[in-house]
Amino acid sequence: MFKVGFTHRKLARILINLLGKRQQKLASAFLFFQIALSFKLLF
Known part of the structure; x- marks a missing residue:
């Protein structure tokens, strides 16, 4: 999950x-x- 956030920031x-x-x-x-889309997919 941290990796996803880092990628988005990058x-x-x-x-x-x-x-x-x-x-x-x-x-x-x-x-x-x-x-928002990623969180929808994750949860």
């Missing part, structure tokens, strides 16, 4: 770096959605 950082600060909110929303 992906989020990459996304934010690629998109730039202008679309940082979008990346954060996408990350939140992904985490």
Whole structure:
């Protein structure tokens, strides 16, 4: 479970770096959605 969270954080950082600060909110929303989806699958 810790590994999943770490992977998501890593992906989020990459996304934010690629998109730039202008679309940082979008990346954060996408990350939140992904985490919510993973938790739904886990539990």
